[in-house]
Amino acid sequence: MIAKDELLNFLKKGLNTEEKAIPLYAKYLNSTFFLSDFKPEDQVRIKEVLMLLKKESEFHARAFENLIRTVERSDKNVY
Amino acid sequence: MFTKQDYIHYFEQLGHVERYMLCNISNMLVRLTDPQIKNALQKISEDEIKHYAFVLGVFAWALEPDRVQERRMSAREHSLGTVGIQSLEKENHAPFQGYCVNLSKNGICLESVQTFRAGEHVLMKIKWYNRSDADIERSGKFIWAKEIVPGFFISGVEFDIQ
Numbered sequence: 001m002i003a004k005d006e007l008l009n010f011l012k013k014g015l016n017t018e019e020k021a022i023p024l025y026a027k028y029l030n031s032t033f034f035l036s037d038f039k040p041e042d043q044v045r046i047k048e049v050l051m052l053l054k055k056e057s058e059f060h061a062r063a064f065e066n067l068i069r070t071v072e073r074s075d076k077n078v079y
Numbered sequence: 080m081f082t083k084q085d086y087i088h089y090f091e092q093l094g095h096v097e098r099y100m101l102c103n104i105s106n107m108l109v110r111l112t113d114p115q116i117k118n119a120l121q122k123i124s125e126d127e128i129k130h131y132a133f134v135l136g137v138f139a140w141a142l143e144p145d146r147v148q149e150r151r152m153s154a155r156e157h158s159l160g161t162v163g164i165q166s167l168e169k170e171n172h173a174p175f176q177g178y179c180v181n182l183s184k185n186g187i188c189l190e191s192v193q194t195f196r197a198g199e200h201v202l203m204k205i206k207w208y209n210r211s212d213a214d215i216e217r218s219g220k221f222i223w224a225k226e227i228v229p230g231f232f233i234s235g236v237e238f239d240i241q
Contacts, residue, residue: 001110001112002107013103014100014103017100021100024096037081042141046141053093053130060123
């Protein structure tokens, strides 16, 4: 079990981590030189991976925001 | 222009982010009892496992394909868990916690906010997130360490022969 305050701190930290990860995934997505040493088909695969990581991190950030709202609004003190 | 080392460093940072998220959520899931919050975090955790596998996949087929054979030979497994690390040489050095990156029969690669000089002898208590087998306790010595993001190190530790 975990107290409300500690859970909120954890969820806020999770949100912060996801928000910091998004620009890291996106950092080179539009760079012409990034991955230029790789074969074209490998470039496509790596960019697909980075796009997916970015997209799902955005989704996770929204999920953390929703959880924070849920916990903040709840009367429950132990989770 | 980007060098191979630049790519490796960038994907090491991505691997660190994924492991960090996964370990934090795993630590929280074992304590939570609320089904709604637990289910939501479980779904995020499953995505993080998938993300981590994608990052490891990029290493395996694009960045370090020559090391795939080496990995197979040493039967290295990407096992995630916490590692309690205690110096066996410095009595006054407080134990600290790291995270397992991968494991072979010869040693462990771990991440932590502290590290030791090469040759430091340590005791490690390893608790798994993604394995059903029992937690283990092994001694070993630090072989190498590298700072992958500021204040966060990845280190290789060779187990003592039992």
